[in-house]
Amino acid sequence: MRMDKEFAPDKEALRHAIDLLGEQYSSGEPGLLPSTFSDHGIGSRAVLDLLAPLVLGGAARLDAPTSFAHMDPPTPWVTWATTLWNASLNQNLLHPATSPTARLIEEQVVHWLAPFFGMAGGHMTPGSTLANLTALWAARECAAVKEVIAAGSAHMSVGKAAHLLGLRFRTLPTDSKGAMLAGAVPEDMALTALVLTAGSTSTGSVDPLSLAGKAAWTHVDAAWAGPLRISQHSDVLDGIEDADSVSVSAHKWLFQPKESALIFFKDPIKANEAISFDGPYLSKPNVGILGSHSAMAVPLMATLLAWGRSGLATRIGHCMDLSARFSDFVRSHQRLSLFAEPETGIVVWRPRDTACFDQVFQRLPQGSTSMTTLNGERWFRNVAANPNVDLERFIAGVLKAFDALP
Ligand SMILES: *Cc1c(COP(=O)(O)O)cnc(C)c1O
Numbered sequence: 001m002r003m004d005k006e007f008a009p010d011k012e013a014l015r016h017a018i019d020l021l022g023e024q025y026s027s028g029e030p031g032l033l034p035s036t037f038s039d040h041g042i043g044s045r046a047v048l049d050l051l052a053p054l055v056l057g058g059a060a061r062l063d064a065p066t067s068f069a070h071m072d073p074p075t076p077w078v079t080w081a082t083t084l085w086n087a088s089l090n091q092n093l094l095h096p097a098t099s100p101t102a103r104l105i106e107e108q109v110v111h112w113l114a115p116f117f118g119m120a121g122g123h124m125t126p127g128s129t130l131a132n133l134t135a136l137w138a139a140r141e142c143a144a145v146k147e148v149i150a151a152g153s154a155h156m157s158v159g160k161a162a163h164l165l166g167l168r169f170r171t172l173p174t175d176s177k178g179a180m181l182a183g184a185v186p187e188d189m190a191l192t193a194l195v196l197t198a199g200s201t202s203t204g205s206v207d208p209l210s211l212a213g214k215a216a217w218t219h220v221d222a223a224w225a226g227p228l229r230i231s232q233h234s235d236v237l238d239g240i241e242d243a244d245s246v247s248v249s250a251h252k253w254l255f256q257p258k259e260s261a262l263i264f265f266k267d268p269i270k271a272n273e274a275i276s277f278d279g280p281y282l283s284k285p286n287v288g289i290l291g292s293h294s295a296m297a298v299p300l301m302a303t304l305l306a307w308g309r310s311g312l313a314t315r316i317g318h319c320m321d322l323s324a325r326f327s328d329f330v331r332s333h334q335r336l337s338l339f340a341e342p343e344t345g346i347v348v349w350r351p352r353d354t355a356c357f358d359q360v361f362q363r364l365p366q367g368s369t370s371m372t373t374l375n376g377e378r379w380f381r382n383v384a385a386n387p388n389v390d391l392e393r394f395i396a397g398v399l400k401a402f403d404a405l406p
Contacts, residue, residue: 069383074386079256094291105301106295109300116230117226124261126260127260128221131223131247133160134289135247137165137275139217147167148169149169149172150196151173189214189215199224200224218244219243219246222237222240225343227248231317248261248264249261253385259296323347336350348372351402361380364401365393
């Protein structure tokens with residue numbers, strides 16, 4: 001058989017794929033897709049033109065100047081290029097033989113980042129949901145914990161992990177901002193994994209990290225706010241270094257394409273041993289939950305190399321600044337009410353007159369704002385994950401939403 005060219009780069013078609021990225025599309029049209037899986041393919045080049053309006057035109061634009069709504073950031077182009085390399089190489093970090101240097105790159109990234117959290121090692125996972133599960137699995141094996149305690153504002157993945165691991169799960173009351181009440185923590189935590197959230201998903205609140213080290217195992221879920229540790233706002237997470245494990249989503253505030261996150265351990269040798277399995281076809285034990293494991297470290301490494309610590313810190317600092325400036329605006333406006341001072345780049349607010357909540361929400365720039373429910377009441381939520389937010393334009397959109405309201 002002749003060589004199958006589908007497995008070699010068609011440079012012209014790949015360039016066309018990049019050109020399509022820059023085009024304007026009216027909107028994604030799902031009707032473009034054939035309703036059945038046809039017998040004959042249309043060819044890879046034609047696929048690009050078929051899918052571009054749908055995939056590119058139908059996507060939420062996280063890079064839009066008023067995209068200020070969710071924890072999903074726009075991604076820097078260097079991650080697009082390295083993700084393309086990844087897809088073409090298809091390395092599998094499960095086997096050293098199928099990822100001779102990709103394993104090294106992941107080790108290096110972990111080695112660079114772990115010390116910011118007082119940790120000594122760890123590995124990458126496809127999200128903090130799995131990082132939290134990995135941490136609590138290690139807690140069960142290393143510290144024989146029987147229960148997991150977290151604030152009521154903790155991410156659902158914490159309760160999910162406890163459920164999967166057969167551990168009892170209890171939530172503790174929070175203060176008015178959503179942070180765990182230190183006084184509610186039980187005296188005896190000899191059989192407890194205490195999960196502290198650094199940057200809760202709804203409000204960005206930070207649990208009292210001074211509690212780290214007071215339980216048989218402390219895990220800090222820093223999925224959202226962990227990267228602050230690398231910025232001038234590092235002190236917001238002081239105390240994190242006393243945890244036994246820390247999770248951070250790289251596909252949030254480290255601007256990585258999904259799926260990318262990190263689990264760090266204080267004692268990685270002990271933790272890795274507890275969560276390793278051996279197989280007859282493995283030359284090295286398999287650490288953690290995943291089997292096949294992608295080279296997701298490559299785009300992260302590329303970003304860290306391209307920007308350096310200060311480049312990353314500047315961008316996170318700028319996002320923090322956007323949230324501070326927006327909360328200043330909310331506080332100074334008589335028709336608006338601020339839930340609490342933002343601590344980690346999340347602004348929660350709403351109209352003072354809650355009767356016009358829905359009307360205002362509909363009039364806000366599309367995709368600019370998300371919603372959350374706190375103590376049974378609805379609030380607007382803006383997350384500063386996009387360094388290119390045009391704050392003046394967004395604020396103008398907010399003011400316009402109130403125009404012509406009674
Ligand atoms: C987003 C988030 C998670 C889950 O992380 P994924 O990367 O979406 O799996 C866990 N905890 C917190 C606090 C989060 O904000």
